[in-house]
Amino acid sequence: MNSLKSLQFQVKKNNFTENRIQEVPLESLIPKENEILVKIDLFSFTSNNITYAVSGDIIRYWEFFTPVGIETEGWGVIPVWGFADVIESKNENIPVGDRIFGYFPPASHHIMNPGNTSKRSFEDQSEHRSTLPNTYNIYRRVLSEQNYNTKLDRDRSLFYPLYITSFCLWDSLKENNWFSSKQIILLSASSKTSVGLAYGLHRDIEAPDVIGVTSERNIEAVKKLGLYKEVYSYEQLDKINQIETVIVDMSGNNSVLIYLHNRLADLMKFTLKVGLTHWKESNNNQGIIKERSKFFFAPSHIQKRIEDWGGKDFDKKTTQFLSDAILKTKNWLHYKNLNGLEDLTNEYPKVCSGTLPANEGLIVKI
Numbered sequence: 001m002n003s004l005k006s007l008q009f010q011v012k013k014n015n016f017t018e019n020r021i022q023e024v025p026l027e028s029l030i031p032k033e034n035e036i037l038v039k040i041d042l043f044s045f046t047s048n049n050i051t052y053a054v055s056g057d058i059i060r061y062w063e064f065f066t067p068v069g070i071e072t073e074g075w076g077v078i079p080v081w082g083f084a085d086v087i088e089s090k091n092e093n094i095p096v097g098d099r100i101f102g103y104f105p106p107a108s109h110h111i112m113n114p115g116n117t118s119k120r121s122f123e124d125q126s127e128h129r130s131t132l133p134n135t136y137n138i139y140r141r142v143l144s145e146q147n148y149n150t151k152l153d154r155d156r157s158l159f160y161p162l163y164i165t166s167f168c169l170w171d172s173l174k175e176n177n178w179f180s181s182k183q184i185i186l187l188s189a190s191s192k193t194s195v196g197l198a199y200g201l202h203r204d205i206e207a208p209d210v211i212g213v214t215s216e217r218n219i220e221a222v223k224k225l226g227l228y229k230e231v232y233s234y235e236q237l238d239k240i241n242q243i244e245t246v247i248v249d250m251s252g253n254n255s256v257l258i259y260l261h262n263r264l265a266d267l268m269k270f271t272l273k274v275g276l277t278h279w280k281e282s283n284n285n286q287g288i289i290k291e292r293s294k295f296f297f298a299p300s301h302i303q304k305r306i307e308d309w310g311g312k313d314f315d316k317k318t319t320q321f322l323s324d325a326i327l328k329t330k331n332w333l334h335y336k337n338l339n340g341l342e343d344l345t346n347e348y349p350k351v352c353s354g355t356l357p358a359n360e361g362l363i364v365k366i
């Protein structure tokens with residue numbers, strides 16, 4: 001390996017605001033039979049990654065990537081979405097120079113074990129990943145894509161994991177005939193996952209009205225999007241119409257949910273619990289209408305739709321949705337480029353506390 005130094009960003013599993021950068025021993029970066037070594041190029045970092053840490057034990061996110069370095073007990077690696085280049089290969093199907101998109105550790109290098117390889121993709125078949133949700137194990141070989149353009153790498157890293165979820169949520173709500181609701185409330189309306197869903201609902205003439213709920217400081221930015229019929233702050237929940245409602249909750253803020261369930265009572269037709277942006281407020285769930293609430297896990301919906309439609313059709317539909325949604329919402333957002341893992345440690349506390357401006361997208365270039 002030519003590189004002199006290899007680094008990995010780690011967080012304390014039981015107190016993930018604490019973080020450190022560790023040097024990766026070079027001997028752990030020598031590919032064995034069938035393996036490849038990749039150099040990570042860039043990745044995005046949003047509240048979604050913080051949620052991987054919050055639910056690291058329950059959804060097994062800690063198990064994807066192993067912390068390395070000194071005294072690793074209690075430390076974990078938060079997965080990120082981005083691009084990497086193959087710099088060494090002991091795999092006959094994946095040449096050096098291949099560029100891939102998918103799920104990586106926030107690190108400079110990573111060893112992978114490709115299998116089930118096609119022109120378009122492969123799976124990382126490392127033993128420790130075999131029982132983890134398979135969607136995360138699939139990597140795209142982007143050089144085989146007809147319209148691949150490296151100028152769009154930042155868009156794909158940032159939006160893909162979030163807007164594919166937005167697509168799945170829109171698709172699921174539609175499939176369920178909007179749960180017979182007349183309005184859909186999105187909590188944490190400034191999050192990118194909400195913005196993508198608001199886009200999907202806004203352009204669907206059959207969809208009910210979309211109401212956004214966000215923090216006071218984000219109201220103007222969210223209104224500017226022009227995708228929500230009404231936008232309220234968490235302090236204005238009493239202004240929300242008492243009509244048949246579906247709630248899509250990216251916030252995990254249970255006091256907000258309890259208030260709305262209480263206020264809407266039988267008019268609360270269904271709640272999809274999607275995220276935990278307000279992870280500090282997610283403990284007490286007394287008063288939530290549990291029989292009409294369920295956790296929505298995008299990888300399960302993706303799996304189901306690939307079975308229903310086939311992989312090619314799924315790709316076609318989602319690619320179209322993503323490119324339309326990105327085009328429509330991109331001007332709202334501006335990128336903040338971070339230079340390496342050191343820069344990430346500076347911005348990381350802001351992502352944890354939700355103090356980054358809502359319309360800022362972090363991209364870490366290694």
Ligand SMILES: NC(=O)c1ccc[n+]([C@@H]2O[C@H](COP(=O)([O-])OP(=O)(O)OC[C@H]3O[C@@H](n4cnc5c(N)ncnc54)[C@H](OP(=O)(O)O)[C@@H]3O)[C@@H](O)[C@H]2O)c1
Pocket residue numbers: 046047048049051052161162165187188189190191192193194213214215216218250251273274275276277278279296297298299351352353354355356357358
């Ligand atoms: N279930 C699934 O399969 C799935 C898939 C993808 C994403 N998600 C989840 O969707 C959520 C949104 O992810 P994202 O990456 O789209 O978010 P994002 O764009 O980074 O969202 C930023 C916004 O989240 C809120 N926020 C973040 N941290 C906060 C904090 N500590 N305190 C208060 N507010 C905070 C603020 O919005 P407001 O002021 O508007 O509240 C902030 O503007 C995440 O929890 C993610 O895990 C779930």
